[in-house]
Amino acid sequence: MKLKKTLLAITSLALVCGLAACSGNGKASSQTKAKGDEFTVGFDANFPPYGYKEGGEYVGFDLDLAAEVAKRNGWKLQKRPIDWDSKDMELKSGTIDCIWNGFTMNGREDNYTFSKPYVDNSIVFVTKTDSAIKTTADLKGKTVLVQADSSGLTALQDEKNKDLVASFKEMTQVPDYNNAFMTLQAGAADAVAVDIGVAQYQLEQRGKDKFQIMNPPFHTEQYAIGFKQGNQALRDQVQTTLDEMKKDGTFLNIAKKYQLEKSVIAD
Secondary structure, three states: HHHHHHHHHHHHHHHHHHHHHHHHHHHOOOOOOOOOOOOEEEOOOOEEEEEEEEEEEEEEHHHHHHHHHHHHHOOEEEEEEEOHHHHHHHHOOOOOOOOOOOOOOOOOOOOEEOOOOEEEEEEEEEOOOOEEEEEEEEEEEEEEEOOOHHHHHHHOOOOOOOOHHHOOEEEEEEEOOHHHHHHHHOOOEEEEEEEHHHHHHHHHHHOOOOOOOOOOOOOEEOOEEEEEEEOOHHHHHHHHOOOOHOOOOOHHHHHHHOOOOOOOOOO
């Protein structure tokens, strides 16, 4: 009898915990924000012009957009720099509400609940100005750098670029693009595979006379805001505000501030 009672207690406890877990997941999947709530955005702090540190403050195109969305909704914006390799863990644990930082949606549609795409992005190769590398064919036997877990890496791992990557002497993953460009400038690598917006920013900061962007781009994609899969309610709140910002011109003005007006999807 004692054994039966013990088993019954364990079974009841498991059932209660299971229901609680299901209830908790349901709540997370439909979580909305009210005025005064915190809105925590996860971003890569070394990904200018979308997110980076300047003068002791985190700034960038995506962070400015998030700040305006939070302001219009009466939310308290929390900018949380994250290890890009840990972004999924941060999102699933609830540490952040969304991933908003040059986040490629293509090929990830089944893993997140995405906003509408808001940037048309191209992936390009950047070389030094005095380099003889002018086309992808010239990358044969060369060392190419790319940021770990980045859009550039995803592009290089695409099946259609399999032969191109196989022709490289080496493809090296680095922690961030600041590191990549310093290595390229020092002559320790031959090219960097990078998002066009990031490439243009790096050239502005380091000198347009020192680097060249290879045309045409070898890959195209789109950026969107990534929410936890199933969190349609919060996604819709943010999307509605973004749509309003596009209609009143705020979205495009922020894009112009970071010289991204040619890349954004403003309608």
